[in-house]
Structures are given as C-alpha cells and as structure tokens.
Amino acid sequence: xTYHEVNFDGLVGPTHNYAGLSYGNIASERHQHLIASPKxxxxxxxxxxxxxxxxxxxxxxxxxxxxxxxxxxxxxxxxGSDAQVLQQAAMEAPALLSAVSxxxxxxxxxxxxxSSSVDAGDGRVHLTAANLNAKFHRSIEHPGTVRALKAIFxxxxxFQVHDALPANPHFGDEGAANHTRLCADYGQPGVExxxxxxxxxxxxxxxxxxxxxxxxxxxxxAVARLHTLTDAHVVMAQQNPxxxxxxxxxxxxxxxxxRNVLFYHEEAFLNTEAMLAEIDAKLQGADLxxxxxxxxxxxxxDAVNSYLFNSQLISLSDSEMALxxxxxxxxxxxxxxxxNTLTDDPTNPISQVKVMDLKQSMRNGGGPAxxxxxVVLSEAEQKAVQHCLITPELVGKLRPWVEKHYRDxxxxxxxxxxxxxQESRTALxxxxxxxxxxxxxxxxx
Ligand code: SUG
Numbered sequence: 001x002t003y004h005e006v007n008f009d010g011l012v013g014p015t016h017n018y019a020g021l022s023y024g025n026i027a028s029e030r031h032q033h034l035i036a037s038p039k040x041x042x043x044x045x046x047x048x049x050x051x052x053x054x055x056x057x058x059x060x061x062x063x064x065x066x067x068x069x070x071x072x073x074x075x076x077x078x079x080g081s082d083a084q085v086l087q088q089a090a091m092e093a094p095a096l097l098s099a100v101s102x103x104x105x106x107x108x109x110x111x112x113x114x115s116s117s118v119d120a121g122d123g124r125v126h127l128t129a130a131n132l133n134a135k136f137h138r139s140i141e142h143p144g145t146v147r148a149l150k151a152i153f154x155x156x157x158x159f160q161v162h163d164a165l166p167a168n169p170h171f172g173d174e175g176a177a178n179h180t181r182l183c184a185d186y187g188q189p190g191v192e193x194x195x196x197x198x199x200x201x202x203x204x205x206x207x208x209x210x211x212x213x214x215x216x217x218x219x220x221x222a223v224a225r226l227h228t229l230t231d232a233h234v235v236m237a238q239q240n241p242x243x244x245x246x247x248x249x250x251x252x253x254x255x256x257x258x259r260n261v262l263f264y265h266e267e268a269f270l271n272t273e274a275m276l277a278e279i280d281a282k283l284q285g286a287d288l289x290x291x292x293x294x295x296x297x298x299x300x301x302d303a304v305n306s307y308l309f310n311s312q313l314i315s316l317s318d319s320e321m322a323l324x325x326x327x328x329x330x331x332x333x334x335x336x337x338x339x340n341t342l343t344d345d346p347t348n349p350i351s352q353v354k355v356m357d358l359k360q361s362m363r364n365g366g367g368p369a370x371x372x373x374x375v376v377l378s379e380a381e382q383k384a385v386q387h388c389l390i391t392p393e394l395v396g397k398l399r400p401w402v403e404k405h406y407r408d409x410x411x412x413x414x415x416x417x418x419x420x421x422q423e424s425r426t427a428l429x430x431x432x433x434x435x436x437x438x439x440x441x442x443x444x445x
Contacts, residue, residue: 002379003118003187005258006058007312007372008388009049010106011398011431012042013064014406014424017415018363019098021137024211026247026304027365034363038103039406041360045106045371046398048324048356049390052372055322055354057314058382059390062152062373065105065144066428066441068421072100072140083418090416099137101415107366108373109177109252110138111145113223116181116376117158119190121228124160125381127153128223130175131164134214139167147440152388158381162226165219170200173219176373177250178239180257184285185318186376191282192229193262194220195251195269197239206270208244215239215250232282237275243267247304252369254303258313258321260286261349265303266294291348297338306335310367313350322352326367330355387436397434401427 020032053059070082076096078085089097105111115126129145132138142164153159165171178197183190197213199205207213217236224234239251243265248254255264260283262276269275280288293303303309305328312324323342329335339353356368377385405427407420414420425443432440439445 003376004058005186006060006375006377007052008060008062008108008375009045009372010062010108011064012045012106013067013103014038014427015067015101016041016103017410021099021102022135024249025365027363031363033412036410037360037408038410039402039408042402042406044358044360046395050395051354051356053390060388061390062108063148063431066443067103068101069140071442082421086416086418097415098412102137104138105141107370109370110175111373113175113179114375115227115229116190118187119229119233121230124158126160126227128162128226129164130173131167133167134172134212151437151440152385155384158384165222171219172214172216174214174250177252178215182257182279182283183259188285191235191279192233193235193237194224195237195239196220197244206241208241210245213244235278238270240267240270243300246300252310254309256309256311256313256369259315261289261291263291263313266292267300289348302334306332307367308335310369312368319349320351321349322354323350324354324356324368326362327355327357
C-alpha cells in the first residue's frame with residue numbers, strides 16, 4: 001500500500017489581527033497592535049497551499065474557527081445582544097476581546113498530534129486535539145478543532161480523533177509543533193519524536209527561567225499512550241531550556257524532520273547525542289541523517305528572527321527534498337548563504353529551496369511549518385478525507401470567497417464592530433457549504 005504525507009493547512013480566518021497575546025513568542029510581542037490584513041493573510045496561505053501542491057504533495061485544508069468567540073465572552077459574564085456583549089467587552093476587557101477574536105487556529109501544527117496507522121498498535125490513524133492551555137486565546141481552540149477533525153476524519157474503522165488532554169498546566173500540550181515522525185519511507189514503521197519543554201511532576205528537572213515551557217513530558221507521554229504506540233516507535237526528548245528563553249516557544253521553531261532527515265540547530269535539544277542514538281536505533285530500514293546547524297553558522301537569535309527551521313521539509317522524490325522557507329530567510333544574507341551551502345552539499349538530500357511570502361502570519365510568529373498539520377495517510381485513508389483536499393477547482397472557489405468576505409485591514413478597535421461578527425459568520429457559513437462539512441460552528445447549531 002502506498003502512503004503519502006498530506007499537509008492540512010489552516011485557512012486564515014476573517015479576524016486575523018495582531019494582539020500581542022503570546023508572551024515568549026517574540027514576533028507576537030513585537031508586532032502588537034499593528035494593523036493586520038486578514039485578506040492578505042488568507043491569500044498568502046492559499047498561495048502556500050498551491051505552491052506545496054505544485055511540488056507534488058497532497059494538500060488539505062482545515063477551516064478557520066468562529067471568532068470573535070461569543071460563547072467564551074458569555075461564559076465569562078458578558079450578556080445581552082451580541083452587539084452589547086462586544087461593546088461591553090471592548091470597554092471593560094479589551095485584551096479579552098482580542099483573545100477571543102484571534103485567528104490563531106490558522107497554525108494547525110498546534111491543532112493536534114497525529115500518529116500514522118503504520119505506527120499505531122491498533123492500525124488506525126490517531127489525532128489528539130491539543131489543549132493549548134498555555135495561552136487563553138489558544139485554549140479555546142480545541143472544541144472547534146475536535147469538531148472539524150471529526151467532520152473530516154469520520155470513519156471510526158480508520159481514524160480515532162481524541163479529545164484534548166485535561167486542561168491543566170500539568171498536561172500542557174501544543175500538538176504536532178513538538179512532534180516529528182521519522183521513517184525510511186512514509187509507509188514504513190516510524191519513530192515519533194516527542195519534544196517537551198518541562199516535566200510537570202518533577203519541578204527540579206531543567207526548565208526555562210524567562211519564558212514559559214508550554215509542553216510537558218506528561219502530556220507527550222499521554223498522547224503516545226492514547227495513540228497506542230509501543231516504545232519501539234517513541235523517543236522522548238527535552239528542548240533546551242536556554243532556547244525557550246530565547247524565543248523558541250515550540251520545537252518547530254528550531255528543528256524540522258522529514259523521512260530520515262532531521263534538520264536542527266545544535267542548541268535545540270538537551271542530551272542531543274543520546275536522542276540521535278535512540279532515534280537511529282529505533283529507525284527501521286534507513287539510517288538517520290542528522291543535519292545540524294552549528295552556533296557559529298547561525299545563532300539561535302538569527303534562527304528565531306528568520307524562522308529558518310520553521311520551514312516545511314518535503315520529499316520531491318526518494319532522493320531529493322525541498323525546504324519551503326519564509327521570505328525572511330531570503331532577506332537575511334547569512335541565512336541565504338547557509339541555505340545555498342546546504343543545497344550544494346551532497347551529504348544531505350535537501351536540494352531545493354522554495355520561498356514563500358507569509359508576512360501576515362510571520363508577524364504573529366507563524367511560519368510555513370506552523371501553518372500545516374502533517375497527516376500520513378494510505379491511499380484508502382486519503383480517499384476518506386477527499387472533500388478537504390485542495391484541487392485547482394477548490395482554490396478557484398476559495399480565492400473569490402476570501403476576496404468577497406475578508407477585510408483589507410483590521411485594527412484592534414474593529415474587533416468590537418458587530419458587523420465584523422456578522423461578516424465572519426456569513427463567510428464561515430458559506431465555507432462549510434463549499435467544503436461540504438455540514439454544521440460545525442456554534443452559530444450554526
Ligand atoms: O501560539 N501566535 C502563535 C504562533 C503559533 C506558531 N505555531 C508553531 N510554532 N507551530 C502562538 O504563539 C499570536 C497571536 C497574537 O499575538 O495576536 C499567536 O498566538
């Protein structure tokens with residue numbers, strides 16, 4: 001049976017804005033209250049989906065969430081008509097209104113952790129929605145994520161969608177952004193690398209001092225258990241607390257893997273050698289190819305600013321891979337020179353670089369890899385999710401849909417506008433019809 005990696009990108013929602021909500025994510029803090037362009041953001045995302053599909057990959061899509069999230073505002077004590085709720089929230093708690101308006105579900109690398117049916121003990125694809133409980137604006141995503149995933153991955157014989165872990169900091173879970181599957185080929189047994197930032201039950205274990213570590217070992221272990229993975233398929237590794245303190249809030253800001261290649265910065269992990277040895281020992285059918293970038297080639301600060309490692313590493317053939325990088329990498333002489341050295345080096349299969357302009361998302365700390373959830377699927381499994389896969393016809397419907405419903409500009413003050421809520425609902429209602437998803441939003445139920 002043939003297996004492919006399918007990338008499900010998050011379609012950017014109509015309320016994309018810059019609220020500075022993510023302490024520890026330097027771009028989000030830096031661009032707080034800038035005027036955003038939801039239209040540009042959504043179109044840039046569609047451009048990437050098309051470009052990756054153009055490189056030969058199967059490309060899927062996850063719908064945006066409904067925002068501003070009125071049920072959250074009502075749960076927190078605001079009442080009256082929708083317009084009154086928005087007005088009150090804008091006056092009394094503007095930061096809260098920004099939080100419930102965030103289009104953060106676009107970063108689908110945080111939507112869930114996914115295990116392939118090849119690795120799972122019960123032979124099904126497992127998806128566990130991430131609780132994202134390190135940040136309030138992200139912690140309200142998982143119910144919507146579960147609904148969307150269940151609408152897409154429907155057949156219980158082939159898929160199991162798990163609810164998020166308990167919403168407690170002990171089980172802080174950020175999904176696939178801290179998870180990489182390494183394998184000889186997608187259909188071969190894989191090694192799933194779970195990367196955590198701290199140990200919740202062991203406060204004396206290493207942890208960052210400045211910024212929060214969002215993912216716990218306990219959460220990673222629970223996800224691996226839910227996914228029926230045996231020890232032969234799992235490696236747990238700790239992120240270097242020093243890089244979290246320099247703005248590496250997810251491991252995918254400092255490392256990316258594909259098949260048997262792991263591209264990473266030398267400071268990314270604690271106990272790197274032991275981790276590499278364990279991956280290599282567990283990997284079947286191929287040797288691990290570690291592609292390490294040393295500190296003297298690129299500092300962690302440069303990596304965080306350029307988002308070099310937040311690229312998508314994708315297979316073009318059995319022997320060639322491409323890196324899909326954000327434009328910020330091309331804009332940095334140091335990073336661009338490094339990329340040229342990398343693609344000229346015959347000891348690794350990375351032979352091509354594709355540059356994408358994702359500035360709207362990047363200003364919130366979301367690069368190419370943040371915007372996609374990787375799901376390895378057999379041809380039969382792929383058939384079952386066909387309605388959410390990109391085709392030129394679907395993109396042909398989505399572009400005019402964005403043009404029609406999305407604003408060119410959005411500032412913080414606009415979030416209280418009841419018209420924005422209405423526009424957003426109209427857009428999402430139409431989208432569920434385009435994608436044939438049925439009713440998945442609270443306002444539709
Ligand atoms: O969780 N930014 C997101 C970025 C997520 C990036 N994802 C991965 N690395 N996989 C976050 O910090 C900022 C929103 C704002 O400030 O308006 C934000 O949520």
